[in-house]
Amino acid sequence: MTNQTEDRRPLSRQIADELRNEIESGQHASGAKLPSQRQLAERFSAARNTVDEALKILAQEGLVVAEHGRGVFVRVKQPLIRLGSDRYSPKHRETGLSPFLIECARQGKVGRFEVLNIERIKPNKELAKQLHVSEKAKSVLRRENVFYADADPVYRVTTWIPWRIAQGTGLLQEEVPHQYGIHGVFEEKGHVMTRINDEITARMPTPEEVRYLNLSPGIPVIEVMHTSLDQDGEPYEVTRFVMRSDMNGLSYNVPVE
Amino acid sequence: MTNQTEDRRPLSRQIADELRNEIESGQHASGAKLPSQRQLAERFSAARNTVDEALKILAQEGLVVAEHGRGVFVRVKQPLIRLGSDRYSPKHRETGLSPFLIECARQGKVGRFEVLNIERIKPNKELAKQLHVSEKAKSVLRRENVFYADADPVYRVTTWIPWRIAQGTGLLQEEVPHQYGIHGVFEEKGHVMTRINDEITARMPTPEEVRYLNLSPGIPVIEVMHTSLDQDGEPYEVTRFVMRSDMNGLSYNVPVE
Structure with a gap:
């Protein structure tokens, strides 16, 4: 996240954008489990709440699926x-x-x-x-x-x-x-x-x-x-x-x- | 809302379903303003929060649009x-x-x-x-x-x-x-x-x-x-x-x- 000091997007949005880029570039493969909320919170120096919001943004875009008690996964595309x-x-x-x-x-x-x-x-x-x-x-x-x-x-x-x-x-x-x-x-x-x-x-x-x-x-x-x-x-x-x-x-x- | 005592849907969902039916049947026309949150809360004997949740469900489905400070409107379809x-x-x-x-x-x-x-x-x-x-x-x-x-x-x-x-x-x-x-x-x-x-x-x-x-x-x-x-x-x-x-x-x- 370059230019963090100048970036006016809310932090949850910045995290979502970053994770979206990683998914689209294949860093997180189709079906892979994303790092835990704790790990993401640490990585982005963010509150767990903020990470949770970011993951909800991605879920609403259909990019990830939260499986209760198991974690958040990159949605598998099966056209x-x-x-x-x-x-x-x-x-x-x-x-x-x-x-x-x-x-x-x-x-x-x-x-x-x-x-x-x-x-x-x-x-x-x-x-x-x-x-x-x-x-x-x-x-x-x-x-x-x-x-x-x-x-x-x-x-x-x-x-x-x-x-x-x-x-x-x-x-x-x-x-x-x-x-x-x-x-x-x-x-x-x-x-x-x-x-x-x-x-x-x-x-x-x-x-x-x-x-x-x-x-x-x-x-x-x-x-x-x-x-x-x-x-x-x-x-x-x-x-x-x-x-x-x-x-x-x-x-x-x-x-x- | 018939069978309210047996209905297991959360109240916000019930309100959303009811309003959706009204929109689809034309009771609220395309572009019309929905009743205020206060009015809806009264009508459904629900908290303002619950009505707010119901309206968010409809917004996510693309059926209504919230205009800041003006109210919530039935989305105009312009194919x-x-x-x-x-x-x-x-x-x-x-x-x-x-x-x-x-x-x-x-x-x-x-x-x-x-x-x-x-x-x-x-x-x-x-x-x-x-x-x-x-x-x-x-x-x-x-x-x-x-x-x-x-x-x-x-x-x-x-x-x-x-x-x-x-x-x-x-x-x-x-x-x-x-x-x-x-x-x-x-x-x-x-x-x-x-x-x-x-x-x-x-x-x-x-x-x-x-x-x-x-x-x-x-x-x-x-x-x-x-x-x-x-x-x-x-x-x-x-x-x-x-x-x-x-x-x-x-x-x-x-x-x-």
Whole structure:
């Protein structure tokens, strides 16, 4: 910490900045335990309180994780890159796996999902307009899931399907009745995915999302509102992914049209 | 707050949950001032401290903003949707504007950028590999900017261009010497953007980004690593966008290939 006498940042902030630099330069490796509060207090000639504040700043940025009674650790980054534009490509069909299982397999992980809720619902105005269904009837099937990679919850997924398409397909049951997952079912009903429309935002999680996704402080979520369009340009499915940003990224390699 | 006797959430959390519901249901509109701490303390039969904690929870989620001496306000959402896959489309050429200026115009705003730094640099290993240039020479031009919509900083942008392309184009100067911006310059050098590759992640901002983007607490950034590919599939430009998530979203409407 050069120029300490001229430095106007609060001491806790100076310590946080210094430790952040050390983490980013690799002096403290991913997953490593930081020196104890006592050791840091000594090193920076600071009160334990001040060191504690500095560590809280880093926790809020998502750089470190405090484990009760064990110490403070550099957060392990485990990006599970979602295929993005490539996700639904027919070229993956030979694997015999659904998109999520392919993504997991690429990371050497085992994917699975847990159904939270399956229900036939009245859509809200926006969804009704998007899927060309009635607002006044239970015209949409909603499936809510949490997807896991090994033991980690990765994203919370809600899918809305017009009832005229879902009807009679078995999608009201927990087990998706197709090897390629839900998109195999749509193809059998005559809807081949020809374009996708993904709207992407990021925000801090709600308390419910913190619980479902087991999120540490300082980890935002990426929200993707995905719409599948068929060979006639008709939208036939909307899915919202709420993704842990510490385990997910998106990738779009696409033509400029 | 039903079942208060059975509710095990700390009171501050219960108050935060209640206020969040009210904000999300529109009872407190975007930009509205919340009731004072005194009023909230009375309503929830809670200590001022507890109300203060509840408001801090909401501020960390990015839902409210405390303005010193004025009170606590529901954060105004102003999404400036980036065109995403559509951003670089030739069909926008007739507007005579660069992509960022089109995005701003769509929102009724005036766009401009401020140059932080322009420098000829030695690239790091990864960038050298990506742009097919030498690691050992100053083979890359780096431009660092902040983009503004009206008075608001919107994103921090770093662009890396092989020196063999940038050389002699005027890109070493602050003013971009082309009506369509930097991409007009590339086209004149024979590189027509044919595909883009965007890698998207989200995270909490660094202190430097908080300063440049004037970020409130609880607002993550979206980071886009964009690569432009020309008619021969060659990458000729890499740009990193660090976007305020409270003013930006991404949109990809793309074919499934």
